[in-house]
Every structure is written in structure tokens, then in C-alpha cells.
Amino acid sequence: MHSFPPLLLLLFWGVVSHGFPATLETQEQDVDLVQKYLEKYYNLKNDGRQVEKQRNSGPVVEKLKQMQEFFGLKVTGKPDAETLKVMKQPRCGVPDVAQFVLTEGNPRWEQTHLTYRIENYTPDLPRAAVDQAIEKAFQLWSNVTPLTFTKVSEGQADIMISFVRGDHRDNSPFDGPGGNLAHAFQPGPGIGGDAHFDEDERWTNNFREYNLYRVAAHELGHSLGLAHSTDIGALMYPSYTFSGDVQLAQDDIDGIQAIYGGSQNPVQPTGPQTPKVCDSKLTFDAITTIRGEVMFFKDRFYMRTNPFYQEVELxxxxxxxxxxxxxxxxxxEFADRDEVRFFKGNKYWAVQGQNVLPGYPKDIYSSFGFPRTVKHIDAALSEENTGKTYFFVANKCWRYDEYKRSMDPGYPKMIAHDFPGIGNKVDAVFMKDGFFYFFHGTRQYKFDPKTKRILTLQKANSWFNCRKN
Known part of the structure; x- marks a missing residue:
């Protein structure tokens, strides 16, 4: 039986008793998780002291606030549902807040030509696949710096890579499947720079389970001297995402170049930037309602509003x-079928909840009847209770009947004909509470389809509770 600080138990009682029902066993598991998470990643001391019985202060509360601020969560100092969700995600084993002695001096490699050695291989993948994943991970970093990496097959290398499990005598034991996937040490002699991967995980070269290339690229950032980033789009963000492209964000590039300088290429490479929800210049690629919520899409990200939370999920x-x-x-969203349809180029995908329906993507020509001259859709919305879906393409709009599965006669029309005042281009649009919300650049128009009048003009990100726009 674990003995936990009374404050932590009190915090859990407060959270669980206000809308998050859980069994006693689940509560104890979550208490265990929070205690160990804060000890490992936020330097919470576990010296057996009885933490003060206060709701708003004390070491546990302060460490929870620190963790919530790092991950961009609502800072409550309580282990609420969103906080527990983040804590349960697979992640890197390197602390987000380390001991002072581990961060002092900004350690870096003095030489730019580094060696690495793979000491042993996981049985989950062919040796050639492991070699390729590690080589590609190093290449991500060499592409944006003067660094070069050479693989050696014997002896001591600058960066030693191994697959181990449990307690492997580096004072940072692994925890079995899930949770802590890997860790690496900052540049230095001995174990410095080395990267360890938990052999209890299932390593893959696809985007199911734990992709070795993705995890290695992150860990080697630590081997080169980078700490964790608070930018959710950065490769150095502590929690792992296993789908989509593996690439350095601009935040990663800025960080590694601050240590080693830029690439020797005449044109410096750049990476994608993570949207800032309260940036007054923010624009959107697409917007839709989904089961009562509104989701905004930009590049590889979504932003989601929820009527029960003030914070925007990114x-x-x-x-x-x-x-x-x-x-x-x-x-x-076509609510009658509980479907959301996403478009890119001349293809579209239909989803229900988190599931893409079988047989997709499909083309927009055979499904909706667009002529081949239409290469992509700029924006779309389905009008509530009518089954009419509007598609916006350049300066024209098309109207599709969801029940007849055909375009309405007389379309396309100029956008200005059906929606006066909106202009000749729509970037995104959605319908909520009987009104259309049109987006073009940084502007948002609230439009009444009954009177065909613009009611308000606001910033595009006015849905995000930003103080200044």
C-alpha cells in the first residue's frame, strides 16, 4: 500500500467529487501516477514528509501548476481530467524540469563531427530498418546544422545507442510497456549523449504503436543538448505523436542552431510554425462543427472550442x-448522418467520431458532380434542417442537395449573389445557431441567411477568448 501526501489525496477528493466520478481503485492509481510523474519530471521531493493540508499551496500544488503551465493547460494546481490525460500519454523519459546541476552551462559537443554506435538491436524490426531509422533521425539534425554523424561498429562512440528494459544501471529505470518510452543524456563524457530505448515497447517503422524514427529523432535532440520544448508542434515536445510527417519545427531549428549555428547550405532550411491562437494575424484553412463543438484547422493542427472549457485545445x-x-x-458537418467531410485537392474523407469511414478518400467529381475544372474546394457548410450544402470555389458558390445527391439547378452562382457583402473569396465557413460565419484572411463575418445581411465583423480568432484582438 502506497503512502501519499495528504494534500495530494485531498486534491483528488476535490476533483473527483466535482464531476469526475471514479472508483477508489482508480483514484489510487491516479494518485500514484501524479506522485510518480511529478517526482520524475518535475523534481517533486519524496522524502516522506507530510505535505501541508492546504488546497491552494504546498509542493504538490506548485509542481502541478508548473506542469500545467508547461503543457499549456488551465493552471489550477489540481489533478483534473485534462491534466491526467496528459500524464497518461506516452512520452520521453527526460525531465521537463531537471536538477540545477543537469542544466547549468548549456552542455554541447565541442566537435562538429560526431560518431554513433548501435550497441544492440531490437527484435521488433530488421537490423536494416533500425539502421535506417537512426540514420534518418541524425540526418534531421545534420540538415540544419554544421554537425555530421558517422556510424561505427565497434569501440566507444560519442553517442551510444541501446535497447534495454527495466533497471539498466543508469539511475533512470524504464517502466514497462507505455509511459516512458526512451531517454537520452546531454552531451558530455561517459554516458553523456547516449540514448536508451525501452525494449518493453513495440518498435515499428510505420505509424502504429511506437515509431522508432520519430522517437529517436526526439531523443537525439537531447543527445545534442536540447531540452524539452513547450511548443506542441515541436519535435522536442515531451509527449509523443505517432502520425504524420516527422520533421523539425521552426522551434526545433531555432533551438539547435542557437547551440551549433546554422547549416552550411547557402539557403537556410526552415520548419513549420505552431499556430498561436491569440495571434491577431491568425487565419484558418477550414472550420467545421462536430457534435456541438467547433474545430478550426491550420496546417497540421486543429484548434477546438468546447462549451464547458474556456481554454482552446491545440x-x-x-x-x-x-x-x-x-x-x-x-x-x-452533415449532422443527419453524423458525418464530417474533409476536403483536400479533388479528394474528400468522411468521418464519424474519430473513425474515417471505409472506402475513403473519394473524388469530388463522382460524389458531388463537380466538373473537372474544379481542382479543390475553398470552403463548405451544410445548412441545418434543409439538407443544402454550399461549396465555395474561387468567386463562385455551388449548392448541393444531400437528399437528392445532386447539385441544385442554377448553380454555380457568384458568391456576391447569394451572400452580399461577403466578398469574392471564402477561406472557411461554418453554421451555428442559425447563422453563417464566413472567414477571409483575419476577418470573420457573421451572416444572417434569412435577411441576407452581415450582422457583425470581427477578428477570425474571436472564438478563442483572447483578451486583445
């Missing part, structure tokens, strides 16, 4: 729908 599209591409161009 994450990868692939977290919900691994099969969908990044850079979606249009989306709409």
Missing part, C-alpha cells in the same frame, strides 16, 4: 484522424 490533426492529410482545405 493539437495535431493526426491525434484524432491519423489517415487525414495536413493542410485540409474545407470541411463541413
Amino acid at each position: 493539437n495535431f490533426i493526426s491525434v484524432f484522424w491519423p489517415q487525414l492529410p495536413k493542410g485540409l482545405q474545407a470541411a463541413y
